[in-house]
Amino acid sequence: MSTIENQFTDLRLHGMYARWKAMVETREHHKLSFGEGVEVLLQAEAQDRANRRFDRLTRAAQFRYQATIEELNLESARGINSSQITELATGTYLDQGECILITGATGCGKSFLASALGYQACGQGKKVLYFNTQKLLMKTKMARIDGSFLKLFNKLAKTDLLILDDFGLAHLDKKQQMDLMEIIEDRHVRSSTIIASQLPVGSWYEIIGEATIADAILDRLVHTSHRIELKGESLRKKL
Incomplete structure (x- = not known):
């Protein structure tokens, strides 16, 4: 696991971690500017947190x-x-x-x-x-x-x-x-x-x-x- 992936894991940025792995595997990160890459990772993290909150709420209901x-x-x-x-x-x-x-x-x-x-x-x-x-x-x-x-x-x-x-x-x-x-x-x-x-x-x-x-x-x-x-x-x- 790379240093970047370790940091994602340590900080519990699960959405970013999953999206980063996918970007590396497809070499997509080479095609994006720094700003574009950060935006993609932030969107992935926000969506992951929303999905997990939804799962928690439906289970509790x-x-x-x-x-x-x-x-x-x-x-x-x-x-x-x-x-x-x-x-x-x-x-x-x-x-x-x-x-x-x-x-x-x-x-x-x-x-x-x-x-x-x-x-x-x-x-x-x-x-x-x-x-x-x-x-x-x-x-x-x-x-x-x-x-x-x-x-x-x-x-x-x-x-x-x-x-x-x-x-x-x-x-x-x-x-x-x-x-x-x-x-x-x-x-x-x-x-x-x-x-x-x-x-x-x-x-x-x-x-x-x-x-x-x-x-x-x-x-x-x-x-x-x-x-x-x-x-x-x-x-x-x-x-």
């Missing part, structure tokens, strides 16, 4: 599906507005702390759509966490018992995009109501939340249970939200 915006079925019959999806894909809603509420019958693609939007957010450098709602509320319950409650809630609050899937599969007890309220309150206006549910938004009051808490939660979610109501028969059934 723990998506249900490895889905992309390009893979979405944008047929209008499914209740998807392609212009709306295009707008959401820009990530503007993330910068404005807006929510996305996705509803529809079992198997119609809610989780896939939520995963695709989350995957897109990771590509834009955003921190994303994906949870089944009931499992998250079980996690908050255990965190209260073992004393890690503040740490968990700080992590949820600082996440750029929180995805709550399968919301409404079970009614919430008093502690779950309060935990959900605190999660939504911590994120209100500051960060974005995607909620996917089989139930229409109008039925969420009953699921949450306590009218006052339901009003507070839905007031923070609904008024600044993007709504997507998926239609059609189960995609799983078609497969």
Whole structure:
């Protein structure tokens, strides 16, 4: 290994190291001016760091599906507005702390759509966490018992995009109501939340249970939200 390659390795400039090796093997470095060579190496390093950050973000998110915006079925019959999806894909809603509420019958693609939007957010450098709602509320319950409650809630609050899937599969007890309220309150206006549910938004009051808490939660979610109501028969059934 040459002195230059050793320095790239010591400084952890992995993108530069890989690009330099390729340039030497093809003798490309002889064809470039000093400035051009430096620019090529810097671009390679920047791309490598972006790729590795993206990999870290997607692993940490723990998506249900490895889905992309390009893979979405944008047929209008499914209740998807392609212009709306295009707008959401820009990530503007993330910068404005807006929510996305996705509803529809079992198997119609809610989780896939939520995963695709989350995957897109990771590509834009955003921190994303994906949870089944009931499992998250079980996690908050255990965190209260073992004393890690503040740490968990700080992590949820600082996440750029929180995805709550399968919301409404079970009614919430008093502690779950309060935990959900605190999660939504911590994120209100500051960060974005995607909620996917089989139930229409109008039925969420009953699921949450306590009218006052339901009003507070839905007031923070609904008024600044993007709504997507998926239609059609189960995609799983078609497969």
